[in-house]
Amino acid sequence: MKRLCFAIWLLPAVLWATHERQPKPNVNSRYTVEAVEVSGIAEAKLSRPLREDLQRMIGNKFDQERVDDLIKRMRGELPGRPIFAKLRRGTQPEHVKVLIVVARHEIGFKIAASNPMYHSKQGWSGKAEISSEIPDKGNNLFRFGVLSNADDLLERYVGLTAGYERRAIGTDKVRLKFDFETYHQIWNRTTLLELARAPEVPGIYRTRQNFQPMLSVLPARGLTLSLGTSFQRFQTQFPAARTEAANALVTTLRYDRQLEDSVANRHRLEAGYTLRAATRTLSSDFVYASHTWEFRYLLGRGRNRLENHFGAGVLTGRAPLFERFSLGNSYTLRGWNKFDVAPLGGNRTAHNELEYRYRWFRVFYDTGAVWNRGQSPSAKHSGGIGLGIHGFTIALAFPIKDGRAEPVFMAGLNF
Amino acid sequence: MPRAQIACRCLLAGLAACSSIHAQPLVARLVNDHLRVAAPQLRFLTGKVLERLHNGAPVAIVFQLSLTPEGSLTATARDIARFVVSYDLWEEKFSVTGLSRPPGSASHLSAEAAQAWCIDALSLPVAGLAESRPFSLKLEGRVEEPTEEAGQEGEGGISLARLVELFSRRARGQQERWTAQAGPIRLADLRKSSRRAR
Numbered sequence: 001m002k003r004l005c006f007a008i009w010l011l012p013a014v015l016w017a018t019h020e021r022q023p024k025p026n027v028n029s030r031y032t033v034e035a036v037e038v039s040g041i042a043e044a045k046l047s048r049p050l051r052e053d054l055q056r057m058i059g060n061k062f063d064q065e066r067v068d069d070l071i072k073r074m075r076g077e078l079p080g081r082p083i084f085a086k087l088r089r090g091t092q093p094e095h096v097k098v099l100i101v102v103a104r105h106e107i108g109f110k111i112a113a114s115n116p117m118y119h120s121k122q123g124w125s126g127k128a129e130i131s132s133e134i135p136d137k138g139n140n141l142f143r144f145g146v147l148s149n150a151d152d153l154l155e156r157y158v159g160l161t162a163g164y165e166r167r168a169i170g171t172d173k174v175r176l177k178f179d180f181e182t183y184h185q186i187w188n189r190t191t192l193l194e195l196a197r198a199p200e201v202p203g204i205y206r207t208r209q210n211f212q213p214m215l216s217v218l219p220a221r222g223l224t225l226s227l228g229t230s231f232q233r234f235q236t237q238f239p240a241a242r243t244e245a246a247n248a249l250v251t252t253l254r255y256d257r258q259l260e261d262s263v264a265n266r267h268r269l270e271a272g273y274t275l276r277a278a279t280r281t282l283s284s285d286f287v288y289a290s291h292t293w294e295f296r297y298l299l300g301r302g303r304n305r306l307e308n309h310f311g312a313g314v315l316t317g318r319a320p321l322f323e324r325f326s327l328g329n330s331y332t333l334r335g336w337n338k339f340d341v342a343p344l345g346g347n348r349t350a351h352n353e354l355e356y357r358y359r360w361f362r363v364f365y366d367t368g369a370v371w372n373r374g375q376s377p378s379a380k381h382s383g384g385i386g387l388g389i390h391g392f393t394i395a396l397a398f399p400i401k402d403g404r405a406e407p408v409f410m411a412g413l414n415f
Numbered sequence: 416m417p418r419a420q421i422a423c424r425c426l427l428a429g430l431a432a433c434s435s436i437h438a439q440p441l442v443a444r445l446v447n448d449h450l451r452v453a454a455p456q457l458r459f460l461t462g463k464v465l466e467r468l469h470n471g472a473p474v475a476i477v478f479q480l481s482l483t484p485e486g487s488l489t490a491t492a493r494d495i496a497r498f499v500v501s502y503d504l505w506e507e508k509f510s511v512t513g514l515s516r517p518p519g520s521a522s523h524l525s526a527e528a529a530q531a532w533c534i535d536a537l538s539l540p541v542a543g544l545a546e547s548r549p550f551s552l553k554l555e556g557r558v559e560e561p562t563e564e565a566g567q568e569g570e571g572g573i574s575l576a577r578l579v580e581l582f583s584r585r586a587r588g589q590q591e592r593w594t595a596q597a598g599p600i601r602l603a604d605l606r607k608s609s610r611r612a613r
């Protein structure tokens with residue numbers, strides 16, 4: 001009897017599942033498509049193959065399955081935007097117009113986890129964020145998040161983030177952003193031991209807060225110039241518990257363009273420069289300047305993807321530990337443990353990551369060095385392989401060195 | 416009377432009122448040892464469904480007709496059928512395609528005729544049903560969520576955001592759905608009325 005009841009309950013679901021794959025017949029399939037129009041975005045924001053496929057519908061009979069497929073592809077290129085199609089009578093008899101509407105984001109809360117990951121040397125890292133977007137002329141966005149990160153810096157920082165962003169001030173080429181972060185720090189034992197031998201490096205702290213207002217200007221397509229300040233306060237532990245400040249001017253210039261050539265190769269070019277200059281003018285206890293450069297090039301052809309990322313940094317003056325460069329995490333010198341490379345980080349760095357992907361398979365080769373001014377850099381190398389399916393990636397990376405090499409295992413989303 | 420009891424009765428009365436608003440009457444008839452139904456007051460090609468149809472989109476609708484004998488808590492017979500309705504932009508008429516067994520279609524229909532065509536396609540065999548045992552019939556229908564609401568497919572693959580979106584989709588209770596009911600009915604009464612109709 002129980003089995004019968006279960007079968008009765010299951011039947012609608014089975015029927016449902018089997019019918020889901022059937023195309024939906026549409027009586028308008030006998031009409032010819034006269035025009036295809038996209039509203040809500042500039043068509044240039046869509047990839048060329050997609051634009052071409054949209055236009056290819058013109059002159060053919062209306063095909064519901066084809067429209068559904070194109071909308072699915074559009075959703076892939078415009079994540080998070082509601083997209084639907086409307087059909088209208090054409091100007092000629094027996095003809096129809098296809099209108100594809102890309103709607104604005106709806107008001108509501110979104111919960112997102114950014115790059116949750118496990119690293120066998122560092123443990124878990126991840127951030128959960130609740131954001132609410134209020135679409136209006138200025139597009140306001142509020143964010144609130146909790147995170148634990150052992151990947152980016154020499155410290156594990158655990159805490160809360162909050163932010164407000166106004167995506168248009170008068171024009172959508174000017175944006176304003178306020179970020180607030182409050183963290184509690186956990187330190188690696190190797191870093192603590194090394195600190196005792198390096199009195200020139202500022203000590204550890206147990207809490208850190210950062211307030212960062214930034215104004216961004218988009219003067220040209222793909223180009224973003226951001227100006228702002230970072231007011232950081234942190235409570236040091238040694239030699240005595242006291243609060244210090246590292247207040248800096250922050251300037252970032254970024255360039256990001258996606259291009260497609262005549263043979264449908266996809267190119268993405270990203271370049272960036274960031275200056276963080278802490279000065280007494282902003283009542284900072286630390287005076288330093290941090291320059292970082294980044295360059296990324298991505299070439300995609302069909303299911304093949306080749307990506308190269310180069311980064312470099314120079315730090316002058318006396319900067320707290322969170323500003324010092326380190327290598328050996330989930331995106332630089334993969335396979336190395338950052339506490340073996342430089343447990344106190346360094347004030348100079350240069351690194352390169354080369355990666356090839358075919359469908360879900362990836363292979364990478366990283367190289368880099370982190371050192372202090374006056375020392376000669378010692379380049380380290382690593383390599384690895386991984387599998388990535390629907391954003392979930394597992395990777396095994398090996399340091400390339402003499403003697404025993406312990407691999408690093410990484411697993412997570414979108415790292 | 417204790418307050419809790421009054422509140423409980425009010426709640427039950429409210430629920431009963433709500434269910435009576437949504438459940439439309441169902442008219443049953445016997446055709447070749449099969450029960451067929453009609454719901455003359457049921458209008459499902461209205462509101463958002465009609466708006467989608469006028470936008471040229473096909474709308475899939477699933478119907479279930481179930482028979483529950485009196486005294487039984489579960490249905491002993493049910494028929495499930497899925498239809499796709501579309502609206503001809505030039506002729507301004509509806510077309511219906513039945514995707515369940517037996518597949519069939521009808522075109523150049525008015526909204527009322529399209530609705531009736533769907534409901535008329537449902538049937539339940541009466542074999543094994545006692546002539547004098549009362550039973551009730553229930554017709555339930557719901558619209559399939561359109562493709563654009565069925566999920567955001569981006570390059571990010573699986574993410575917590577996607578999972579949250581998946582679980583925060585409109586619940587079945589909030590989807591477009593309709594109910595019509597009839598009963599208690601006796602098979603013997605239906606036989607008499609079908610003879611009279613002849």
